[in-house]
Amino acid sequence: xxxxxxxxxxxxxxxLPRVSIGNLGPNPGAHNEKRRGRGIYGGKTHGxxxxxxxxxxxxxxxxxxxxxxxxxxxxxxxxxYKGHHLKLSYTPLCMGKLQMMIDTNRLRCDVPVDVTQLMxxxxxxISPQQKEGGFMLENEGIDHFKATIxxxxxxxxxxxxxxxxxxxxxxxxxxxxxxxxxxxxKPVEFFGRGIAIPRRMLPPQHLIDYxxxxxxxxxxxxxxxxxxxxxxxxxKYGYELPDVNASPxxxxxxxxxxPRQIFFGLEPGWVVNxxxxxxxxxxxxxxxxxxxx
Amino acid sequence: MALKPCxxxxxxxxxxxxxxxxxxxxxxxxxxAGNTCHDINDAQKAAGPTSARLPRLRHTIPESYEKVxxxxxxxxxxxxxxxxxxxxxPTGNPGEVMxxxxxxxxxxxxxxPYFVPRSANHMLPVYLLHKPILSKHVTSVKHVQGDIFxxxxxxxxxxxxxxxxxxxxxxxxxxxxxxxQIKGQFVTELKEFLLKKGF
Numbered sequence: 091x092x093x094x095x096x097x098x099x100x101x102x103x104x105x106l107p108r109v110s111i112g113n114l115g116p117n118p119g120a121h122n123e124k125r126r127g128r129g130i131y132g133g134k135t136h137g138x139x140x141x142x143x144x145x146x147x148x149x150x151x152x153x154x155x156x157x158x159x160x161x162x163x164x165x166x167x168x169x170x171y172k173g174h175h176l177k178l179s180y181t182p183l184c185m186g187k188l189q190m191m192i193d194t195n196r197l198r199c200d201v202p203v204d205v206t207q208l209m210x211x212x213x214x215x216i217s218p219q220q221k222e223g224g225f226m227l228e229n230e231g232i233d234h235f236k237a238t239i240x241x242x243x244x245x246x247x248x249x250x251x252x253x254x255x256x257x258x259x260x261x262x263x264x265x266x267x268x269x270x271x272x273x274x275x276k277p278v279e280f281f282g283r284g285i286a287i288p289r290r291m292l293p294p295q296h297l298i299d300y301x302x303x304x305x306x307x308x309x310x311x312x313x314x315x316x317x318x319x320x321x322x323x324x325x326k327y328g329y330e331l332p333d334v335n336a337s338p339x340x341x342x343x344x345x346x347x348x349p350r351q352i353f354f355g356l357e358p359g360w361v362v363n364x365x366x367x368x369x370x371x372x373x374x375x376x377x378x379x380x381x382x383x
Numbered sequence: 384m385a386l387k388p389c390x391x392x393x394x395x396x397x398x399x400x401x402x403x404x405x406x407x408x409x410x411x412x413x414x415x416a417g418n419t420c421h422d423i424n425d426a427q428k429a430a431g432p433t434s435a436r437l438p439r440l441r442h443t444i445p446e447s448y449e450k451v452x453x454x455x456x457x458x459x460x461x462x463x464x465x466x467x468x469x470x471x472x473p474t475g476n477p478g479e480v481m482x483x484x485x486x487x488x489x490x491x492x493x494x495x496p497y498f499v500p501r502s503a504n505h506m507l508p509v510y511l512l513h514k515p516i517l518s519k520h521v522t523s524v525k526h527v528q529g530d531i532f533x534x535x536x537x538x539x540x541x542x543x544x545x546x547x548x549x550x551x552x553x554x555x556x557x558x559x560x561x562x563x564q565i566k567g568q569f570v571t572e573l574k575e576f577l578l579k580k581g582f
Contacts, residue, residue, distance in 0.1 A: 149516055186483055193481035194473040194505050201463050210466035236482040277464040355460030361451075362461055369454050369461070374447040 176296075178223035180245050181214055185253060186231020192239070202345045202354060204242040205266065209275045216275050218268040227261075240343045242309075251307055252323050258332035260343050264309040265301050267291035270352050277353065281362040286372070289350045289358040289381060309349055350383075357381065473505055478581065490581030496530035499582040507582065509573045512564075522569040524577075527561045535563050541576050542569060 107113065153160045191197035196211050205224050208214060216222050224244035232253035241254060242262045254261040266274055270290040273280040292310075293301050301308035304315035324331040334343055350358055359381030361370040372378055475481065477489035485505075492498040502508050508525040527534055535556045542552050542565070553566035565573075 147517065189483035190481075190485050193475075193483045193485045195471040196504075206464055210464075212466065212470075231483070234482050234484070278466070281461075353460065353464060355457050355463075364461075367455065367458060369457055370451040371454060372448070373450045373452050374445070377448060 175221070178221055178297075180223050180226035181216055182228045183208070183214075183225045183243070184228045184230035185235045185250060188227070188241075189231060189235050189237060192237045199237065199239055200339075200342065202240040202242065202342055204264075204347075204354070205244075205271070205274045206277055206353065216271070218266075218271040218275070222271075224266055224271060238337065238339065238343070240339075240345060242347070246306065248305070248323070252327045252329075255320055255323065255331065256327070256329045258334070258337055258343075260334075261307050262309050262346065263301060263306050264347070264349075265290075265293035265297060266352070267293075274352050278364065281364050284361065286381070287352060287356055287358050287360050287362070289383075290352050292349070309347070470503060470505075486578050488582055492528070495533075495580065497534040498528045499524065499534075499577055499580075500526055500528070501582075502526070507574050507577055509570050509577070511568060511570050520566070520568045522565045522567060522573060524563045524565075524573060525561060527563060531556055531558055531561065531563065538563065538565070538573065538576065542572065545572060 150156075153162045155161070188197070191211060191213070192199055196213070197203060197207065201207060205216075208225055209216065214225075216224065226245035227241075227243050227247075227250040229247070229249050232249055235253045236257060238258040239254070240260045242264050244263060244265065246254075246261055246263055251261050267290065269288055273288065292298065298310070300306055302310045304311040304319045307316055307319070320331060334340055337343060345354060347354060352358070356362070356369070357371075359372050359377060363370060372381070473485075473487065475487040477487055479487045481487070488501055490498070499508065510523045510525065512521040512523055513519065524534075524538075535554055539552055539554060543549070555564040556562075557564070
């Protein structure tokens with residue numbers, strides 16, 4: 091005769107489903123559920139690393155606050171940098187460095203200086219993909235700036251403009267959209283792609299005012315107003331504006347780009363063949379009209 | 384303006400064709416080799432002025448686009464854009480001080496028991512090494528040719544004169560690497576010293 095316990099067990103066995111991985115579990119206390127520390131300085135080390143490394147100069151990652159949620163992770167966003175992904179950043183170029191490049195013949199002054207010429211020195215790197223717009227001229231060294239150049243940058247303030255014009259030079263601020271900038275900074279690479287030179291696009295809404303202002307020597311401003319502003323700035327800073335016509339580099343100083351032009355002397359729509367050393371120009375009137383617009 | 388990447392490259396002779404962009408008002412043209420093209424004009428006419436959808440595409444190249452004018456008149460403008468293959472040599476009289484503060488070197492090997500040439504960029508080879516966070520600054524003079532120990536003694540003397548309060552000047556002379564390292568920040572002082580010597 092079977093006992094009640096055995097009977098119960100047997101009846102249970104009859105009723106229960108087939109034993110499988112899906113219906114098996116460990117006994118309580120079989121698995122250690124202790125959480126393993128991660129990282130050399132974090133985890134379960136109470137913010138001191140292992141083996142007394144906190145006593146020596148083994149620094150934890152910047153911002154780490156020995157375990158609690160750090161300041162830089164507490165706030166998912168801040169209002170002060172709203173729209174930062176839409177704004178461009180510019181490579182700073184001090185007037186002192188510009189003067190040094192001219193003094194050491196690193197930057198050629200027999201042609202107008204623009205983004206292409208500055209990049210050709212090999213001293214800078216610009217990545218339009220990282221929302222970099224080009225060059226901005228800085229004040230450092232404006233007192234020692236003595237060169238007479240025709241320069242085109244993306245941003246310049248009043249003092250810088252005065253220092254360039256005081257020496258008989260000309261400065262223009264011009265906008266390059268990312269695709270045009272990619273072409274402008276590495277022309278050899280661009281010509282190797284076999285694409286027609288694109289038209290330079292106009293600045294976005296938040297920049298169009300800057301480039302239309304004659305005070306900033308914007309490339310979209312009226313040349314007559316720019317000339318007037320040159321005269322006014324000379325009076326403000328107290329120097330006499332040198333006469334361009336008397337300068338031996340008159341042609342270089344007066345060279346300007348069309349707002350749709352990327353390179354001096356080369357129009358949109360042309361294809362430059364570096365291998366055969368020729369320029370291919372479109373003849374179809376529709377194409378010509380498009381590129382000229 | 385959205386451009387569809389539809390470039391195919393074949394070196395040499397190029398053909399002109401158009402790309403379709405999202406906004407029909409901003410069409411761009413790319414000159415490349417290839418046999419496919421979206422002929423927007425004919426399709427637009429077929430679709431009609433009120434059609435909001437993109438017109439059906441045809442794969443042709445308008446014959447007139449293939450005709451190009453070959454010219455070499457503006458080649459000088461292209462040559463302007465080509466960067467130089469090597470760093471240009473500065474011109475100027477030895478010892479001349481330029482407006483930026485850059486000085487033309489005047490010393491020659493033989494003037495002193497040692498010689499410190501300029502770097503590839505024509506600058507003085509004095510560098511500041513600094514490990515972030517730690518307050519460890521090391522000034523390093525590199526490319527020292529000749530009797531490096533003589534130069535190190537002169538530098539020690541010069542710095543002792545400049546900073547009488549400092550009792551010890553920690554220096555490391557690495558002869559095979561042609562380098563003198565000094566603990567601290569002395570870039571300006573060493574550059575002035577070397578310029579006075581004419582290096």
